Amino acid sequence: MSLLRDQCAGEVIFVDVLENHMANLAATLAQNFPQDQYSWQVRCKDLKKIVVPAIDSQLFIIAGVGPHQTIEFINSLCASAPDTEFDLLICSVHGSYSVREALIKQGYGLKNERIIFENNRFYEAIYVSKSADKAIVNTGSQMWHWPDAVHQDYWHRIVGHYRQKAKADPLHFQPIIERYETLQNAIKITHN
Ligand SMILES: C[S@@+](CC[C@H](N)C(=O)[O-])C[C@H]1O[C@@H](n2cnc3c(N)ncnc32)[C@H](O)[C@@H]1O
Structure with missing residues (x-):
C-alpha cells in the first residue's frame, strides 16, 4: 500500500493464494486507493503459475516466505520468461544464504541490500537486477x-x-x- 501511496510504480499487483485475505485486501484497497486514481490489481493465484509479461521495468517483490519457497518462486518466474528482464526485491524468512546462491545462479547482480530488524526478527532485503554490475555475495556484502x-x-x-x-x-x-x-x-x- 505504501508503494501505491508513494506512487513508486505505474501499477501494483498483489498476489497470494489465500482467497479470504485477497478479498479483504481488495476491499481495503478499493476504499483507500480508488481505481480512478490508482492502478492496482489483486490476483488470487499461485505465484508459480505467473508468467512474467514481456514489458520493461518490472519489479517482483517476494516477502515473508521461507528460503525453499522463495527459491522456487525465483526459479519459476525466471523460467516463465527466459528472455524478459525483471528486477527482484527479496525479503525471505531466514536462509538468505541459499536464496542469494539461487539469485547468483540466475545471473542477478546486486543493486542494494539491507539488514532489517523488526519485532525481534532479522531479515535481509536484497534488491537485484540482471543489469546491475555489482556481484551478489552469498553472505551479504555492503549491508x-x-x-x-x-x-x-x-x-x-x-x-x-x-x-x-x-x-x-x-x-x-x-x-x-x-x-x-x-x-x-x-x-x-x-x-x-
Ligand atoms: C507470512 S505470509 C507473508 C505475506 C506478505 N507477502 C508479507 O510479506 O507480509 C506468506 C504468504 O505467502 C503465501 N503463499 C504461499 N505460497 C504461495 C504461492 N505458491 N503463491 C502465492 N502465495 C503464496 C501464503 O498464502 C501467505 O499469505
Whole structure:
C-alpha cells in the first residue's frame, strides 16, 4: 500500500493464494486507493503459475516466505520468461544464504541490500537486477555495518544457526561458517 501511496510504480499487483485475505485486501484497497486514481490489481493465484509479461521495468517483490519457497518462486518466474528482464526485491524468512546462491545462479547482480530488524526478527532485503554490475555475495556484502551492535547480533545468530547445522552435516555447513567468519575478519580489518 505504501508503494501505491508513494506512487513508486505505474501499477501494483498483489498476489497470494489465500482467497479470504485477497478479498479483504481488495476491499481495503478499493476504499483507500480508488481505481480512478490508482492502478492496482489483486490476483488470487499461485505465484508459480505467473508468467512474467514481456514489458520493461518490472519489479517482483517476494516477502515473508521461507528460503525453499522463495527459491522456487525465483526459479519459476525466471523460467516463465527466459528472455524478459525483471528486477527482484527479496525479503525471505531466514536462509538468505541459499536464496542469494539461487539469485547468483540466475545471473542477478546486486543493486542494494539491507539488514532489517523488526519485532525481534532479522531479515535481509536484497534488491537485484540482471543489469546491475555489482556481484551478489552469498553472505551479504555492503549491508554489513560492523560497528552496529544489531548487525553483530545478527552475525552471531547466523553463525550460531550454521554451527548447530554443522553438527549433523559438517561437510555442507562448515564452509558456510568459514565464509561468514572471513567476512567478519575482513570487516574488522577495514574498521581498524
Ligand atoms: C507470512 S505470509 C507473508 C505475506 C506478505 N507477502 C508479507 O510479506 O507480509 C506468506 C504468504 O505467502 C503465501 N503463499 C504461499 N505460497 C504461495 C504461492 N505458491 N503463491 C502465492 N502465495 C503464496 C501464503 O498464502 C501467505 O499469505
